[in-house]
Amino acid sequence: MTDFSYRGGKLFAEDVPITEISSFIGTPFYCYSASILEDNYRRFASAFQGLNAEICYAVKANSNQAVISLFAGMGAGADVVSEGELRRSVAAGISGEKIVFSGVGKSATELAVALEYGCGQFNVESESELNLLSEVASDMGKTATIVFRVNPDVDADTHHKISTGRAGDKFGIQFERVAEAYDRARILDGIDPRGLAVHIGSQLTRLDPFRGAFEKIAGLVRELRAKGHVIERLDLGGGLGIVYRDEILPNLSDYADIVRNVFGQMGLKITFEPGRRLTGEAGILVTEVLHMKESGGRRFAIVDAAMNDLIRPTLYDAWHEIEPVVEPENGGPVSPLDIVGPVCETGDVFAVQRQMPETRVGDLFVLRSAGAYGAVMSSTYNSRQLVPEVMVKGDLYTVIRPRSDFDTLIGMDIVPDWIATE
Ligand code: PLP
Numbered sequence: 475m476t477d478f479s480y481r482g483g484k485l486f487a488e489d490v491p492i493t494e495i496s497s498f499i500g501t502p503f504y505c506y507s508a509s510i511l512e513d514n515y516r517r518f519a520s521a522f523q524g525l526n527a528e529i530c531y532a533v534k535a536n537s538n539q540a541v542i543s544l545f546a547g548m549g550a551g552a553d554v555v556s557e558g559e560l561r562r563s564v565a566a567g568i569s570g571e572k573i574v575f576s577g578v579g580k581s582a583t584e585l586a587v588a589l590e591y592g593c594g595q596f597n598v599e600s601e602s603e604l605n606l607l608s609e610v611a612s613d614m615g616k617t618a619t620i621v622f623r624v625n626p627d628v629d630a631d632t633h634h635k636i637s638t639g640r641a642g643d644k645f646g647i648q649f650e651r652v653a654e655a656y657d658r659a660r661i662l663d664g665i666d667p668r669g670l671a672v673h674i675g676s677q678l679t680r681l682d683p684f685r686g687a688f689e690k691i692a693g694l695v696r697e698l699r700a701k702g703h704v705i706e707r708l709d710l711g712g713g714l715g716i717v718y719r720d721e722i723l724p725n726l727s728d729y730a731d732i733v734r735n736v737f738g739q740m741g742l743k744i745t746f747e748p749g750r751r752l753t754g755e756a757g758i759l760v761t762e763v764l765h766m767k768e769s770g771g772r773r774f775a776i777v778d779a780a781m782n783d784l785i786r787p788t789l790y791d792a793w794h795e796i797e798p799v800v801e802p803e804n805g806g807p808v809s810p811l812d813i814v815g816p817v818c819e820t821g822d823v824f825a826v827q828r829q830m831p832e833t834r835v836g837d838l839f840v841l842r843s844a845g846a847y848g849a850v851m852s853s854t855y856n857s858r859q860l861v862p863e864v865m866v867k868g869d870l871y872t873v874i875r876p877r878s879d880f881d882t883l884i885g886m887d888i889v890p891d892w893i894a895t896e
Pocket of ligand 1: 576
């Protein structure tokens, strides 16, 4: 059993009933299936067999060290965007040379730490960053291997807040300026330019935008090589979508064919940075119904998870499939229900007028496809605890992050002694 599915009328994570975990740890909690994570990684890797390719898992999607280590054990490197992600990846067992440092705003300190760890590749996003990296690396007597992240001006046809490859988006170096940046990189101290990177957005459900971007990049590779530049690496980013509702996804093999057709004869080492595709469908958020009420002609289920635990619906109007943990009767009655969290924001809503079976206080729901950009985007807004994360493998489960405690949360504040407390 490698899924979240009903058995005997109850939802299981692999071979563990969700109710067993909720009795142990309480709600809300994230639950990940190790088998699905492994399966996703295996499928991804096998689609690119025959290519000189490496997978650097995009840690931003789910940075729990258990998740990173699981992929590391399967051969993955990491794509990181901050010192924190870099340190986490190293702590989870990924060596510096298997780490790609992406991100639009790396600081001098972050660059120095990455050089100290022997970071394998810096994806440089501006001429300003190039100059800073040159300074930092030369001061340290090191050389940074870089590729330039190119903004190809391609619309990824995804939610505008996760579209990153249009001219005017903050990411990457303007296509027309890359050749000039490469010229400069060649003569800068501490810099070893080796190739290009591109990432046009996330949750792409069509392949055309990838093809469009890749063809532009292939043209640029030819142009740069003609000028005598060394282009031996290509980082194609992440971006492949998953099913949240009823999306029809392109086959991985079709995606791989595009990569082969466009770049296959160019003698390049290719890096992929998948995030959502590896973790999204491998996770659920489990929550309990705290209260039922009716207002303004609508029925509300107020659950104990909230926008601070899973912000995607609030931030991106994202749809997450919501299912009761007790299997509803097939063909049984359903009625519209608003499923909302307890946070004091009108936007703290998981579902509007969702057709749900009869619901009572104490029922458990799961929100599906919550393994990517879920726990990592959580906050303690409204002074709420960070929810636990659990990983299941077969009939085993382990709490891979406990619920944060109030003493730590409240203890972080410092009240100046010049504020009168009486
Ligand atoms: N690489 C880069 C540079 C990114 O910015 C992102 C996320 O936006 C990813 C990889 C991972 O994307 P995804 O989770 O869509 O695969």
